[in-house]
Amino acid sequence: MPKTWFITGVSSGLGFEMTQQLVAQGQKVVATIRRPGALITQLEQEYRERLDIVPLDLVEPQSLASAVKDAFQRHDRIDVIVSNAGYGLFGAAEELTNEEIDRHIATNLAGSIHLIRAALPLLRRQGGGRIVQVSSEGGQIA
Numbered sequence: 529m530p531k532t533w534f535i536t537g538v539s540s541g542l543g544f545e546m547t548q549q550l551v552a553q554g555q556k557v558v559a560t561i562r563r564p565g566a567l568i569t570q571l572e573q574e575y576r577e578r579l580d581i582v583p584l585d586l587v588e589p590q591s592l593a594s595a596v597k598d599a600f601q602r603h604d605r606i607d608v609i610v611s612n613a614g615y616g617l618f619g620a621a622e623e624l625t626n627e628e629i630d631r632h633i634a635t636n637l638a639g640s641i642h643l644i645r646a647a648l649p650l651l652r653r654q655g656g657g658r659i660v661q662v663s664s665e666g667g668q669i670a
């Protein structure tokens with residue numbers, strides 16, 4: 529029985545690979561992107577019936593909440609939420625700017641928390657589901 533997955537940050541890397549493999553196996557994926565990209569557009573053309581592309585920027589909590597709510601409305605159920613979107617920030621503590629550090633925390637940490645908070649009541653309402661948190665460390669400040 530195919531499952532429906534909700535995966536953030538599928539324009540590249542792990543998110544893209546997961547999405548590609550899942551749709552190829554017959555699973556359904558609600559895949560979030562910040563902006564259109566060639567890789568995901570090509571995959572969407574190939575697997576239109578199993579791939580639902582949703583715009584989402586993790587640093588905008590309100591749009592995040594409505595993207596999650598809309599996804600649960602459009603699909604009978606979402607079985608797995610994968611909090612994958614994020615990026616690495618590397619640098620010496622005194623060289624990185626406050627803005628770089630704040631944006632990294634807003635994306636990798638707060639973004640994941642907002643996603644899980646938005647999804648939890650909807651997972652409970654449908655009677656269950658899983659949340660997979662891809663390591664949000666993604667950086668090194670020395």
Ligand SMILES: NC(=O)c1ccc[n+]([C@@H]2O[C@H](COP(=O)([O-])OP(=O)(O)OC[C@H]3O[C@@H](n4cnc5c(N)ncnc54)[C@H](OP(=O)(O)O)[C@@H]3O)[C@@H](O)[C@H]2O)c1
Pocket residue numbers: 536537538539540541542543561562563584585586587612613614615616635636662663664665666667
């Ligand atoms: N690769 C590693 O060695 C490593 C190590 C530890 C943890 N991680 C974590 O694993 C996850 C995947 O890493 P990856 O290597 O596959 O990275 P990646 O290829 O750079 O992919 C990251 C994805 O996250 C998206 N993203 C970044 N900021 C976002 C935001 N504000 N809102 C929505 N989407 C956003 C990117 O979208 P755009 O294309 O729009 O930027 C991209 O789709 C990340 O959370 C990363 O921190 C990776």
